[in-house]
Amino acid sequence: QSVLTQPPSVSGAPGQRVTISCTGSSSNIGAGYDVHWYKQLPGTAPKVLIYGNRNRPSGVPDRFSGSKSGTSASLAITGLQAEDEADYYCQSYDRSLSGVGFGGGTKLTVL
């Protein structure tokens, strides 16, 4: 039972745009805490994709963008490519944990 809720799976064809939602509560996103996003390929460690709601680390393509509103956040991926197929996780601070909370993860399939 994660403190942030993500859809278990999303899919899209190459070139399309997909979004992954991350729904929180007044204990985390709704309290104003920033949201970060990670990409995890099978058998590897997660890699930060978006930090501080919408900032991309150097090397992350601008096809990836993040946004936050109210108690939710979203990750958008445009121009979908085969190498985008991975698990994606959102993360924020949660007051009930007095620490870090992750979403349950979303598996992106590129059709």
Add this chain to the structure above:
Amino acid sequence: QVQLQESGPGLVKPSETLSLTCSVSGGSISSYYWTWIRQPPGKGLEWIGYIYYSGSTYYRPSLKSRLTISLDTSKNQFSLRLSSVTAADTAVYYCARGDTIYGVAYFDYWGQGILVTVSS
């Protein structure tokens, strides 16, 4: 380039203590949140806890009674000790560096992860 590397036993018996060390190279261990995160097989990420370079610790409430995270600045290492383990503690354990933006930590460098299995 900052690199993190976990080390420790891959098999721990039930009721015993799981001990892991994370070695940090390519950068100083100061000014960040040094973090442990785990991922049970086939499941999502779970924050275990972190230690700030000042020595302050922050633990996941459900693990707090069994957990110790410590820092050795002289060796550029930090460690995890989780006591009284059960099969539910079987997971890939990652160490990570936590940077902050507006006070919320995000993890910019990760170790490769180490699978720890709890079994007799």
